Amino acid sequence: MKIAELGRSALQEIGAHRTRSAMTALSLSIGIAAMLFTFSQTAGMMKRYDDALRLAGPGRLVISPRRGYAGKGLSPGLTFSDAREIRLRYPELYMVSPRNSHYGLDGRLDSFKNGDLVGRGITPEWAKRDWVYTMRGRMLNERDLAESARVCVLVEAGSWIKKPFWAKYWPEQALTKHISRRDPLGRRILLGEHLFTVVGVLKEPPKDLDPRWFRTWGGSGQVLVPLTTLQRSLMPRYQKNPDVVEEIAVDTGDAETAAAYLRRIKVLLLARHRGEEDFEIKDYREIMQSALKQMKEFVVSIMIIGLVAILASGIGIMNVTLATIFSRVKEIGIRRALGATRADIIWQFTSEAMMLGVLGGAGARRSASSASGRSRRARSACSRSARYTWAARC
Protein backbone atom coordinates (compact mmCIF):
# COMPACT_ATOMS: atom_id res chain seq x y z
CA MET A 1 0.00 0.00 0.00
CA LYS A 2 1.09 3.51 -0.65
CA ILE A 3 2.38 5.86 2.00
CA ALA A 4 -0.59 8.17 1.70
CA GLU A 5 -2.96 5.29 2.38
CA LEU A 6 -0.87 4.07 5.29
CA GLY A 7 -0.96 7.56 6.71
CA ARG A 8 -4.69 7.81 6.19
CA SER A 9 -5.45 4.50 7.85
CA ALA A 10 -3.07 5.33 10.68
CA LEU A 11 -4.86 8.61 11.24
CA GLN A 12 -8.19 6.81 11.15
CA GLU A 13 -6.97 4.38 13.76
CA ILE A 14 -5.55 7.15 15.94
CA GLY A 15 -8.82 9.03 15.59
CA ALA A 16 -10.76 5.95 16.62
CA HIS A 17 -8.84 5.76 19.92
CA ARG A 18 -8.41 9.39 20.77
CA THR A 19 -7.78 9.07 24.47
CA ARG A 20 -5.27 6.29 24.13
CA SER A 21 -3.50 8.07 21.30
CA ALA A 22 -3.43 11.34 23.21
CA MET A 23 -1.98 9.66 26.28
CA THR A 24 0.67 7.89 24.24
CA ALA A 25 1.60 11.07 22.44
CA LEU A 26 1.65 12.94 25.74
CA SER A 27 3.99 10.50 27.44
CA LEU A 28 6.23 10.55 24.40
CA SER A 29 6.07 14.33 24.55
CA ILE A 30 7.13 14.46 28.15
CA GLY A 31 9.99 12.06 27.59
CA ILE A 32 11.31 13.85 24.55
CA ALA A 33 10.81 17.28 26.11
CA ALA A 34 12.78 16.15 29.16
CA MET A 35 15.57 14.96 26.91
CA LEU A 36 15.65 18.11 24.81
CA PHE A 37 15.53 20.28 27.88
CA THR A 38 18.41 18.43 29.54
CA PHE A 39 20.47 18.64 26.39
CA SER A 40 19.81 22.31 25.86
CA GLN A 41 20.58 23.05 29.51
CA THR A 42 23.82 21.11 29.33
CA ALA A 43 24.81 22.84 26.13
CA GLY A 44 23.86 26.19 27.65
CA MET A 45 25.91 25.52 30.75
CA MET A 46 29.00 24.55 28.77
CA LYS A 47 28.57 27.68 26.71
CA ARG A 48 28.30 29.82 29.82
CA TYR A 49 31.53 28.43 31.17
CA ASP A 50 33.16 29.02 27.82
CA ASP A 51 31.94 32.59 27.84
CA ALA A 52 33.04 33.12 31.41
CA LEU A 53 36.47 31.69 30.65
CA ARG A 54 36.82 33.86 27.56
CA LEU A 55 35.81 36.94 29.52
CA ALA A 56 38.23 36.08 32.28
CA GLY A 57 41.10 35.65 29.83
CA PRO A 58 42.76 32.50 28.60
CA GLY A 59 45.84 32.63 30.84
CA ARG A 60 44.22 33.87 33.99
CA LEU A 61 45.97 33.52 37.36
CA VAL A 62 44.46 34.62 40.62
CA ILE A 63 46.81 35.63 43.41
CA SER A 64 45.29 36.11 46.85
CA PRO A 65 46.41 36.06 50.48
CA ARG A 66 46.58 32.52 51.79
CA ARG A 67 43.64 31.97 54.00
CA GLY A 68 44.34 31.06 57.61
CA TYR A 69 48.05 31.73 57.29
CA ALA A 70 49.69 32.85 60.52
CA GLY A 71 52.40 35.30 59.56
CA LYS A 72 55.87 35.21 61.07
CA GLY A 73 56.14 38.96 60.78
CA LEU A 74 58.68 38.78 57.96
CA SER A 75 56.28 39.42 55.08
CA PRO A 76 54.43 42.65 54.41
CA GLY A 77 51.59 40.58 52.89
CA LEU A 78 50.24 40.70 49.37
CA THR A 79 50.62 44.29 48.26
CA PHE A 80 50.17 46.72 45.43
CA SER A 81 53.96 46.84 45.30
CA ASP A 82 53.94 43.12 44.51
CA ALA A 83 51.67 43.83 41.56
CA ARG A 84 53.94 46.64 40.39
CA GLU A 85 56.95 44.39 40.65
CA ILE A 86 55.25 41.68 38.62
CA ARG A 87 54.30 44.25 35.98
CA LEU A 88 57.85 45.59 35.91
CA ARG A 89 59.46 42.19 35.72
CA TYR A 90 57.09 40.79 33.14
CA PRO A 91 55.91 43.62 30.90
CA GLU A 92 54.68 41.06 28.36
CA LEU A 93 51.80 40.00 30.62
CA TYR A 94 48.47 41.07 29.19
CA MET A 95 47.06 42.13 32.51
CA VAL A 96 48.24 42.61 36.09
CA SER A 97 45.29 43.91 38.04
CA PRO A 98 45.55 44.40 41.80
CA ARG A 99 42.42 45.12 43.75
CA ASN A 100 41.49 46.00 47.28
CA SER A 101 38.11 46.70 48.76
CA HIS A 102 36.72 48.68 51.58
CA TYR A 103 33.43 47.33 52.80
CA GLY A 104 30.96 49.37 54.76
CA LEU A 105 31.93 52.62 53.13
CA ASP A 106 29.91 55.72 53.94
CA GLY A 107 28.55 57.52 50.94
CA ARG A 108 26.41 60.55 50.34
CA LEU A 109 25.02 61.82 47.05
CA ASP A 110 22.24 64.44 47.23
CA SER A 111 19.55 62.88 49.34
CA PHE A 112 21.19 59.48 49.11
CA LYS A 113 22.98 58.43 52.24
CA ASN A 114 24.32 54.98 52.91
CA GLY A 115 26.89 53.34 55.12
CA ASP A 116 27.14 50.06 53.35
CA LEU A 117 28.83 50.82 50.05
CA VAL A 118 31.72 48.81 48.72
CA GLY A 119 34.70 50.85 47.62
CA ARG A 120 36.96 49.00 45.23
CA GLY A 121 40.47 50.24 44.61
CA ILE A 122 41.62 49.27 41.15
CA THR A 123 44.10 50.17 38.47
CA PRO A 124 43.26 50.90 34.84
CA GLU A 125 44.24 47.33 33.98
CA TRP A 126 41.12 46.18 35.81
CA ALA A 127 39.14 46.91 32.65
CA LYS A 128 41.19 44.60 30.47
CA ARG A 129 39.26 41.50 31.33
CA ASP A 130 35.79 40.55 32.57
CA TRP A 131 34.42 43.49 30.72
CA VAL A 132 30.66 43.03 30.43
CA TYR A 133 29.64 46.61 31.07
CA THR A 134 28.17 49.53 29.27
CA MET A 135 30.19 52.62 30.06
CA ARG A 136 29.12 56.21 30.36
CA GLY A 137 31.67 58.91 31.04
CA ARG A 138 35.17 57.49 31.34
CA MET A 139 37.10 54.78 33.11
CA LEU A 140 39.81 55.45 35.69
CA ASN A 141 43.19 56.10 34.06
CA GLU A 142 46.91 56.10 34.86
CA ARG A 143 46.86 59.76 35.76
CA ASP A 144 44.11 59.24 38.33
CA LEU A 145 46.24 56.48 39.80
CA ALA A 146 49.45 58.51 39.83
CA GLU A 147 47.76 61.50 41.39
CA SER A 148 45.56 59.52 43.77
CA ALA A 149 42.80 61.60 42.27
CA ARG A 150 39.53 61.76 44.10
CA VAL A 151 37.52 60.45 41.21
CA CYS A 152 35.24 57.45 41.07
CA VAL A 153 33.18 55.30 38.77
CA LEU A 154 29.81 54.09 40.03
CA VAL A 155 28.56 50.62 39.20
CA GLU A 156 24.92 50.39 38.30
CA ALA A 157 23.66 46.89 38.98
CA GLY A 158 22.07 45.03 36.10
CA SER A 159 18.31 45.00 35.89
CA TRP A 160 16.19 42.02 34.90
CA ILE A 161 14.92 41.45 31.41
CA LYS A 162 12.35 39.15 32.86
CA LYS A 163 12.20 39.19 36.60
CA PRO A 164 11.99 35.74 38.22
CA PHE A 165 9.49 35.36 41.03
CA TRP A 166 12.14 35.12 43.74
CA ALA A 167 13.82 38.36 42.65
CA LYS A 168 11.49 40.43 44.77
CA TYR A 169 13.17 38.95 47.83
CA TRP A 170 16.46 40.10 46.42
CA PRO A 171 16.74 43.73 47.42
CA GLU A 172 17.61 46.21 44.75
CA GLN A 173 20.84 48.05 45.39
CA ALA A 174 20.17 51.38 47.00
CA LEU A 175 22.83 53.18 44.96
CA THR A 176 21.53 51.75 41.70
CA LYS A 177 18.04 52.81 42.62
CA HIS A 178 19.22 56.31 43.31
CA ILE A 179 21.34 56.86 40.23
CA SER A 180 18.67 55.44 37.97
CA ARG A 181 16.54 58.36 39.09
CA ARG A 182 19.17 61.05 38.80
CA ASP A 183 22.24 60.91 36.59
CA PRO A 184 25.31 61.23 38.86
CA LEU A 185 27.80 61.77 36.06
CA GLY A 186 30.09 64.76 36.74
CA ARG A 187 28.59 65.39 40.17
CA ARG A 188 30.16 65.13 43.61
CA ILE A 189 29.78 62.23 45.98
CA LEU A 190 30.99 62.14 49.55
CA LEU A 191 32.90 58.93 50.23
CA GLY A 192 34.15 58.52 53.77
CA GLU A 193 35.44 61.96 54.60
CA HIS A 194 36.26 63.16 51.13
CA LEU A 195 34.42 64.51 48.13
CA PHE A 196 34.89 62.53 44.90
CA THR A 197 33.94 63.42 41.35
CA VAL A 198 31.89 60.86 39.50
CA VAL A 199 33.69 60.48 36.18
CA GLY A 200 31.93 57.39 34.91
CA VAL A 201 29.05 55.01 35.35
CA LEU A 202 29.39 51.33 34.51
CA LYS A 203 26.17 49.56 33.78
CA GLU A 204 26.21 45.83 34.39
CA PRO A 205 24.43 43.63 31.86
CA PRO A 206 20.93 42.46 32.76
CA LYS A 207 21.08 39.84 35.49
CA ASP A 208 19.45 37.25 33.26
CA LEU A 209 22.40 37.50 30.92
CA ASP A 210 25.21 37.72 33.44
CA PRO A 211 26.21 34.35 34.82
CA ARG A 212 28.36 36.07 37.42
CA TRP A 213 26.08 38.69 38.85
CA PHE A 214 25.57 36.97 42.18
CA ARG A 215 29.23 36.17 42.68
CA THR A 216 30.43 39.60 43.74
CA TRP A 217 29.03 41.20 46.80
CA GLY A 218 28.15 44.74 45.99
CA GLY A 219 26.64 45.79 49.31
CA SER A 220 24.33 48.72 48.78
CA GLY A 221 26.39 49.81 45.81
CA GLN A 222 29.82 49.50 44.29
CA VAL A 223 32.18 52.40 43.75
CA LEU A 224 35.41 52.06 41.82
CA VAL A 225 38.26 54.36 42.80
CA PRO A 226 41.97 54.41 41.97
CA LEU A 227 43.77 51.93 44.20
CA THR A 228 46.14 54.63 45.39
CA THR A 229 43.20 56.82 46.36
CA LEU A 230 41.61 53.97 48.26
CA GLN A 231 44.85 53.47 50.18
CA ARG A 232 45.33 57.12 50.93
CA SER A 233 41.83 58.39 51.58
CA LEU A 234 39.45 55.55 52.27
CA MET A 235 41.21 52.79 54.17
CA PRO A 236 40.50 52.98 57.87
CA ARG A 237 43.38 54.17 59.99
CA TYR A 238 43.65 50.97 61.95
CA GLN A 239 44.80 49.14 58.80
CA LYS A 240 48.44 48.20 59.57
CA ASN A 241 49.69 48.23 56.03
CA PRO A 242 47.55 50.26 53.63
CA ASP A 243 49.47 48.81 50.68
CA VAL A 244 47.91 45.33 50.99
CA VAL A 245 45.49 44.14 48.35
CA GLU A 246 42.91 41.39 48.44
CA GLU A 247 43.71 40.06 45.00
CA ILE A 248 46.01 40.41 42.06
CA ALA A 249 44.48 39.10 38.85
CA VAL A 250 46.95 38.24 36.13
CA ASP A 251 46.33 37.25 32.57
CA THR A 252 49.32 36.01 30.62
CA GLY A 253 47.24 36.31 27.47
CA ASP A 254 47.77 32.70 26.56
CA ALA A 255 46.65 29.47 28.20
CA GLU A 256 49.96 27.81 27.26
CA THR A 257 52.06 30.17 29.31
CA ALA A 258 49.88 30.26 32.44
CA ALA A 259 51.66 27.43 34.22
CA ALA A 260 55.13 28.84 33.54
CA TYR A 261 54.19 32.31 34.79
CA LEU A 262 52.54 30.79 37.83
CA ARG A 263 55.91 29.30 38.81
CA ARG A 264 57.86 32.47 38.03
CA ILE A 265 55.50 34.73 39.95
CA LYS A 266 55.58 32.37 42.88
CA VAL A 267 59.38 32.54 43.02
CA LEU A 268 59.27 36.30 42.70
CA LEU A 269 56.70 36.73 45.47
CA LEU A 270 58.43 34.25 47.78
CA ALA A 271 61.59 36.32 47.52
CA ARG A 272 59.69 39.55 48.15
CA HIS A 273 57.87 37.99 51.10
CA ARG A 274 61.13 36.80 52.61
CA GLY A 275 60.28 33.15 52.24
CA GLU A 276 56.81 33.38 53.69
CA GLU A 277 54.26 31.71 51.49
CA ASP A 278 51.40 33.84 52.72
CA PHE A 279 49.75 33.93 49.30
CA GLU A 280 48.31 31.48 46.88
CA ILE A 281 48.27 31.51 43.13
CA LYS A 282 45.53 29.67 41.34
CA ASP A 283 45.13 28.91 37.69
CA TYR A 284 41.67 30.21 36.90
CA ARG A 285 41.04 27.39 34.46
CA GLU A 286 41.65 24.87 37.20
CA ILE A 287 39.12 26.64 39.38
CA MET A 288 36.69 26.62 36.49
CA GLN A 289 37.44 23.05 35.59
CA SER A 290 36.79 21.78 39.06
CA ALA A 291 33.53 23.72 39.08
CA LEU A 292 32.74 22.32 35.66
CA LYS A 293 33.51 18.81 36.85
CA GLN A 294 31.10 19.22 39.71
CA MET A 295 28.51 20.55 37.30
CA LYS A 296 29.07 17.63 34.97
CA GLU A 297 28.54 15.16 37.76
CA PHE A 298 25.36 16.96 38.62
CA VAL A 299 24.20 16.85 35.01
CA VAL A 300 25.02 13.16 34.73
CA SER A 301 22.89 12.40 37.75
CA ILE A 302 20.06 14.48 36.27
CA MET A 303 20.45 12.66 32.98
CA ILE A 304 20.26 9.29 34.73
CA ILE A 305 17.04 10.31 36.40
CA GLY A 306 15.73 11.52 33.04
CA LEU A 307 16.74 8.32 31.32
CA VAL A 308 15.03 6.23 33.97
CA ALA A 309 11.89 8.31 33.48
CA ILE A 310 12.05 7.89 29.71
CA LEU A 311 12.73 4.19 30.07
CA ALA A 312 9.75 3.80 32.35
CA SER A 313 7.47 5.70 30.02
CA GLY A 314 8.96 3.82 27.08
CA ILE A 315 8.05 0.52 28.66
CA GLY A 316 4.60 1.90 29.31
CA ILE A 317 4.24 2.88 25.66
CA MET A 318 5.51 -0.53 24.56
CA ASN A 319 3.02 -2.17 26.84
CA VAL A 320 0.18 -0.13 25.40
CA THR A 321 1.36 -0.84 21.86
CA LEU A 322 1.53 -4.56 22.53
CA ALA A 323 -1.91 -4.49 24.11
CA THR A 324 -3.14 -2.65 21.03
CA ILE A 325 -1.67 -5.28 18.76
CA PHE A 326 -3.03 -8.15 20.82
CA SER A 327 -6.45 -6.58 20.91
CA ARG A 328 -6.28 -6.48 17.13
CA VAL A 329 -5.15 -10.02 16.43
CA LYS A 330 -8.49 -10.69 14.86
CA GLU A 331 -8.23 -7.68 12.59
CA ILE A 332 -4.76 -8.79 11.58
CA GLY A 333 -6.15 -12.23 10.74
CA ILE A 334 -8.89 -10.73 8.60
CA ARG A 335 -6.49 -8.47 6.75
CA ARG A 336 -4.13 -11.38 6.16
CA ALA A 337 -7.03 -13.42 4.76
CA LEU A 338 -7.84 -10.54 2.43
CA GLY A 339 -4.35 -10.60 1.01
CA ALA A 340 -2.25 -8.38 3.28
CA THR A 341 1.37 -9.43 3.51
CA ARG A 342 3.23 -9.49 6.78
CA ALA A 343 5.00 -6.34 5.66
CA ASP A 344 1.63 -4.64 5.08
CA ILE A 345 0.60 -5.42 8.65
CA ILE A 346 3.90 -4.37 10.15
CA TRP A 347 3.81 -1.13 8.19
CA GLN A 348 0.30 -0.47 9.37
CA PHE A 349 1.28 -0.63 13.03
CA THR A 350 4.60 1.09 12.45
CA SER A 351 2.98 4.00 10.66
CA GLU A 352 0.56 4.40 13.54
CA ALA A 353 3.39 4.38 16.03
CA MET A 354 5.43 6.76 13.91
CA MET A 355 2.58 9.14 13.58
CA LEU A 356 2.06 9.15 17.33
CA GLY A 357 5.79 9.64 17.71
CA VAL A 358 5.74 12.60 15.36
CA LEU A 359 2.77 14.11 17.17
CA GLY A 360 4.48 13.53 20.51
CA GLY A 361 7.74 14.93 19.23
CA ALA A 362 6.01 18.00 17.87
CA GLY A 363 4.38 18.53 21.25
CA ALA A 364 7.74 18.07 22.92
CA ARG A 365 9.37 20.59 20.64
CA ARG A 366 6.73 23.16 21.46
CA SER A 367 7.00 22.77 25.21
CA ALA A 368 10.78 22.43 25.17
CA SER A 369 11.26 25.45 22.98
CA SER A 370 9.05 27.59 25.14
CA ALA A 371 10.94 26.37 28.20
CA SER A 372 14.40 26.87 26.78
CA GLY A 373 13.57 29.82 24.57
CA ARG A 374 14.29 32.30 27.31
CA SER A 375 17.65 30.85 28.23
CA ARG A 376 18.56 30.57 24.55
CA ARG A 377 17.68 34.20 23.93
CA ALA A 378 19.61 35.16 27.00
CA ARG A 379 22.62 33.10 25.94
CA SER A 380 22.83 34.52 22.49
CA ALA A 381 22.49 38.05 23.82
CA CYS A 382 25.22 37.30 26.34
CA SER A 383 27.70 36.01 23.82
CA ARG A 384 26.80 38.93 21.59
CA SER A 385 27.62 41.40 24.32
CA ALA A 386 30.80 39.49 25.12
CA ARG A 387 31.94 39.69 21.52
CA TYR A 388 31.10 43.35 21.47
CA THR A 389 33.13 44.28 24.48
CA TRP A 390 35.92 41.96 23.41
CA ALA A 391 36.20 43.81 20.11
CA ALA A 392 36.09 47.14 21.89
CA ARG A 393 38.87 46.18 24.26
CA CYS A 394 41.33 44.45 21.97
Place this chain on the structure above:
Amino acid sequence: MSAPAAITVENLARTYQGGYQALKGVTFSVAAGEFAAIMGPSGCGKSTLLNILGLLDRPTGGTYRLEGALTAGLGDAELTALRRARIGFVFQAFNLLPRLSALENVALPMAYAGAAVAPRLERARALLDRVGLGRKGEHTPLQLSGGERQRVGIARALANKPALLLADEPTGNLDSTSSAEILALFKELNAEGTTIVLVTHDPAIGASAQRVLRVKDGLLA
Protein backbone atom coordinates in the same frame (compact mmCIF):
# COMPACT_ATOMS: atom_id res chain seq x y z
CA MET B 1 -8.55 -34.00 -18.51
CA SER B 2 -7.93 -30.68 -20.10
CA ALA B 3 -7.68 -28.14 -17.24
CA PRO B 4 -6.16 -29.12 -13.91
CA ALA B 5 -8.54 -29.53 -10.99
CA ALA B 6 -9.01 -26.37 -8.91
CA ILE B 7 -8.12 -28.25 -5.76
CA THR B 8 -6.34 -31.55 -5.29
CA VAL B 9 -5.53 -32.80 -1.81
CA GLU B 10 -3.90 -36.10 -0.97
CA ASN B 11 -3.68 -37.53 2.51
CA LEU B 12 -4.01 -34.07 3.93
CA ALA B 13 -3.38 -34.02 7.68
CA ARG B 14 -3.24 -31.30 10.30
CA THR B 15 -2.04 -31.93 13.81
CA TYR B 16 -2.32 -28.95 16.13
CA GLN B 17 0.29 -28.07 18.70
CA GLY B 18 -0.37 -30.28 21.67
CA GLY B 19 -0.89 -33.25 19.38
CA TYR B 20 -4.57 -32.95 18.52
CA GLN B 21 -5.20 -34.43 15.07
CA ALA B 22 -7.89 -32.27 13.47
CA LEU B 23 -7.35 -33.81 10.02
CA LYS B 24 -6.16 -37.34 9.74
CA GLY B 25 -5.54 -37.67 6.00
CA VAL B 26 -8.18 -36.62 3.53
CA THR B 27 -7.99 -37.08 -0.22
CA PHE B 28 -10.29 -35.48 -2.75
CA SER B 29 -10.31 -33.02 -5.61
CA VAL B 30 -12.60 -30.26 -6.73
CA ALA B 31 -12.84 -29.53 -10.43
CA ALA B 32 -12.70 -25.99 -11.75
CA GLY B 33 -16.19 -24.52 -11.82
CA GLU B 34 -17.55 -27.03 -9.34
CA PHE B 35 -19.79 -26.15 -6.39
CA ALA B 36 -18.80 -28.35 -3.45
CA ALA B 37 -20.22 -28.38 0.08
CA ILE B 38 -18.35 -29.66 3.10
CA MET B 39 -20.64 -30.97 5.80
CA GLY B 40 -20.15 -32.69 9.09
CA PRO B 41 -20.66 -32.39 12.82
CA SER B 42 -19.15 -29.55 14.77
CA GLY B 43 -15.49 -30.02 15.62
CA CYS B 44 -14.84 -32.57 12.93
CA GLY B 45 -12.24 -30.44 11.18
CA LYS B 46 -14.18 -28.55 8.51
CA SER B 47 -12.77 -25.13 9.29
CA THR B 48 -9.30 -26.61 9.62
CA LEU B 49 -9.65 -28.02 6.13
CA LEU B 50 -11.00 -24.79 4.68
CA ASN B 51 -8.19 -22.74 6.25
CA ILE B 52 -5.67 -24.99 4.57
CA LEU B 53 -7.49 -24.73 1.26
CA GLY B 54 -7.46 -20.96 1.66
CA LEU B 55 -3.70 -20.95 2.31
CA LEU B 56 -4.28 -19.46 5.78
CA ASP B 57 -2.82 -22.56 7.39
CA ARG B 58 -0.36 -25.23 6.32
CA PRO B 59 -0.97 -28.95 6.51
CA THR B 60 1.30 -31.04 8.67
CA GLY B 61 1.00 -33.97 6.31
CA GLY B 62 -0.03 -34.78 2.76
CA THR B 63 -0.06 -32.48 -0.26
CA TYR B 64 -2.24 -29.65 -1.47
CA ARG B 65 -2.22 -28.59 -5.11
CA LEU B 66 -3.97 -25.35 -6.04
CA GLU B 67 -4.76 -25.30 -9.75
CA GLY B 68 -2.24 -28.07 -10.23
CA ALA B 69 0.64 -26.34 -8.43
CA LEU B 70 2.08 -27.71 -5.21
CA THR B 71 1.74 -25.23 -2.33
CA ALA B 72 4.11 -26.96 0.08
CA GLY B 73 7.32 -25.24 -1.05
CA LEU B 74 5.94 -21.72 -1.14
CA GLY B 75 7.03 -18.99 1.26
CA ASP B 76 4.76 -16.65 3.12
CA ALA B 77 4.97 -13.88 0.52
CA GLU B 78 4.15 -16.28 -2.31
CA LEU B 79 1.24 -17.78 -0.42
CA THR B 80 -0.09 -14.31 0.29
CA ALA B 81 0.20 -13.30 -3.36
CA LEU B 82 -1.56 -16.50 -4.43
CA ARG B 83 -4.30 -16.05 -1.87
CA ARG B 84 -4.81 -12.45 -2.88
CA ALA B 85 -5.03 -13.22 -6.59
CA ARG B 86 -6.90 -16.52 -6.69
CA ILE B 87 -8.96 -16.95 -3.53
CA GLY B 88 -11.90 -15.14 -1.98
CA PHE B 89 -12.96 -15.76 1.61
CA VAL B 90 -16.41 -15.52 3.15
CA PHE B 91 -16.75 -15.96 6.90
CA GLN B 92 -19.53 -17.04 9.20
CA ALA B 93 -19.00 -13.99 11.39
CA PHE B 94 -18.70 -11.70 8.34
CA ASN B 95 -15.42 -10.28 9.65
CA LEU B 96 -15.92 -6.84 8.19
CA LEU B 97 -13.62 -4.15 9.55
CA PRO B 98 -15.95 -2.10 11.76
CA ARG B 99 -14.36 1.29 11.19
CA LEU B 100 -14.46 1.09 7.42
CA SER B 101 -17.57 1.70 5.33
CA ALA B 102 -19.07 -1.11 3.25
CA LEU B 103 -17.41 0.40 0.20
CA GLU B 104 -14.00 0.60 1.87
CA ASN B 105 -14.34 -2.95 3.13
CA VAL B 106 -14.98 -4.18 -0.38
CA ALA B 107 -12.10 -2.10 -1.78
CA LEU B 108 -9.58 -3.29 0.82
CA PRO B 109 -8.37 -6.48 -0.95
CA MET B 110 -7.78 -4.41 -4.07
CA ALA B 111 -5.71 -1.97 -2.04
CA TYR B 112 -3.52 -4.85 -0.86
CA ALA B 113 -3.29 -6.00 -4.49
CA GLY B 114 -1.93 -2.57 -5.36
CA ALA B 115 -4.86 -1.10 -7.28
CA ALA B 116 -5.15 2.68 -7.48
CA VAL B 117 -7.85 4.40 -5.44
CA ALA B 118 -10.23 5.47 -8.21
CA PRO B 119 -10.52 2.16 -10.09
CA ARG B 120 -10.87 0.14 -6.93
CA LEU B 121 -13.66 2.33 -5.55
CA GLU B 122 -15.39 2.06 -8.89
CA ARG B 123 -15.15 -1.72 -8.86
CA ALA B 124 -16.23 -1.86 -5.21
CA ARG B 125 -19.31 0.16 -6.10
CA ALA B 126 -20.09 -2.22 -8.98
CA LEU B 127 -19.68 -5.21 -6.67
CA LEU B 128 -22.02 -3.70 -4.09
CA ASP B 129 -24.52 -3.12 -6.88
CA ARG B 130 -24.07 -6.71 -7.86
CA VAL B 131 -25.00 -7.95 -4.37
CA GLY B 132 -27.88 -5.48 -4.22
CA LEU B 133 -26.33 -2.96 -1.82
CA GLY B 134 -25.56 -0.19 -4.26
CA ARG B 135 -27.22 2.40 -2.03
CA LYS B 136 -25.49 1.39 1.20
CA GLY B 137 -21.86 1.83 0.30
CA GLU B 138 -21.29 4.52 2.91
CA HIS B 139 -22.85 2.54 5.75
CA THR B 140 -20.56 1.01 8.32
CA PRO B 141 -21.05 -2.67 9.16
CA LEU B 142 -22.89 -1.74 12.36
CA GLN B 143 -25.50 0.05 10.28
CA LEU B 144 -26.25 -3.05 8.20
CA SER B 145 -28.37 -6.12 8.91
CA GLY B 146 -26.82 -9.59 9.12
CA GLY B 147 -27.82 -10.54 5.59
CA GLU B 148 -26.51 -7.24 4.25
CA ARG B 149 -23.25 -7.70 6.09
CA GLN B 150 -22.77 -11.10 4.56
CA ARG B 151 -23.49 -9.67 1.10
CA VAL B 152 -20.79 -7.07 1.73
CA GLY B 153 -18.55 -9.96 2.80
CA ILE B 154 -19.22 -11.76 -0.47
CA ALA B 155 -18.65 -8.61 -2.51
CA ARG B 156 -15.35 -8.23 -0.70
CA ALA B 157 -14.42 -11.84 -1.43
CA LEU B 158 -15.03 -11.16 -5.11
CA ALA B 159 -12.92 -8.01 -5.17
CA ASN B 160 -9.86 -9.46 -6.88
CA LYS B 161 -11.90 -11.71 -9.22
CA PRO B 162 -10.95 -14.96 -7.51
CA ALA B 163 -11.17 -18.28 -9.32
CA LEU B 164 -11.94 -20.01 -6.03
CA LEU B 165 -14.47 -18.85 -3.47
CA LEU B 166 -14.22 -20.39 -0.01
CA ALA B 167 -16.99 -19.86 2.53
CA ASP B 168 -17.03 -21.10 6.13
CA GLU B 169 -20.68 -21.46 7.23
CA PRO B 170 -21.66 -18.25 5.40
CA THR B 171 -25.29 -18.58 6.45
CA GLY B 172 -24.60 -19.85 9.95
CA ASN B 173 -25.58 -16.53 11.49
CA LEU B 174 -28.45 -15.68 9.18
CA ASP B 175 -32.21 -16.23 9.13
CA SER B 176 -33.76 -18.42 6.41
CA THR B 177 -34.72 -15.56 4.07
CA SER B 178 -31.25 -14.08 4.11
CA SER B 179 -29.78 -17.57 3.76
CA ALA B 180 -31.81 -18.16 0.64
CA GLU B 181 -30.60 -14.86 -0.85
CA ILE B 182 -27.00 -15.72 -0.11
CA LEU B 183 -27.43 -19.17 -1.60
CA ALA B 184 -28.89 -17.66 -4.77
CA LEU B 185 -25.87 -15.35 -4.97
CA PHE B 186 -23.48 -18.29 -4.66
CA LYS B 187 -25.35 -20.18 -7.34
CA GLU B 188 -25.14 -17.21 -9.69
CA LEU B 189 -21.44 -16.84 -9.11
CA ASN B 190 -20.95 -20.54 -9.70
CA ALA B 191 -22.91 -20.31 -12.89
CA GLU B 192 -20.47 -17.62 -14.03
CA GLY B 193 -17.60 -20.04 -13.55
CA THR B 194 -16.33 -19.44 -10.02
CA THR B 195 -15.31 -22.59 -8.17
CA ILE B 196 -17.05 -22.64 -4.80
CA VAL B 197 -16.23 -24.68 -1.72
CA LEU B 198 -18.38 -23.94 1.27
CA VAL B 199 -18.82 -25.37 4.73
CA THR B 200 -22.41 -25.63 5.85
CA HIS B 201 -24.84 -27.25 8.21
CA ASP B 202 -27.77 -26.20 6.04
CA PRO B 203 -29.27 -29.23 4.18
CA ALA B 204 -30.83 -26.88 1.61
CA ILE B 205 -27.43 -25.60 0.63
CA GLY B 206 -26.02 -29.10 0.67
CA ALA B 207 -28.77 -30.16 -1.67
CA SER B 208 -28.03 -27.44 -4.17
CA ALA B 209 -24.29 -28.24 -4.25
CA GLN B 210 -23.03 -30.46 -7.01
CA ARG B 211 -21.09 -32.50 -4.52
CA VAL B 212 -21.08 -32.94 -0.78
CA LEU B 213 -17.90 -33.89 1.09
CA ARG B 214 -18.81 -35.39 4.43
CA VAL B 215 -16.19 -35.05 7.15
CA LYS B 216 -16.18 -36.97 10.37
CA ASP B 217 -13.45 -36.99 12.97
CA GLY B 218 -10.88 -35.60 10.59
CA LEU B 219 -11.62 -38.07 7.83
CA LEU B 220 -13.85 -38.09 4.78
CA ALA B 221 -16.86 -40.29 5.41
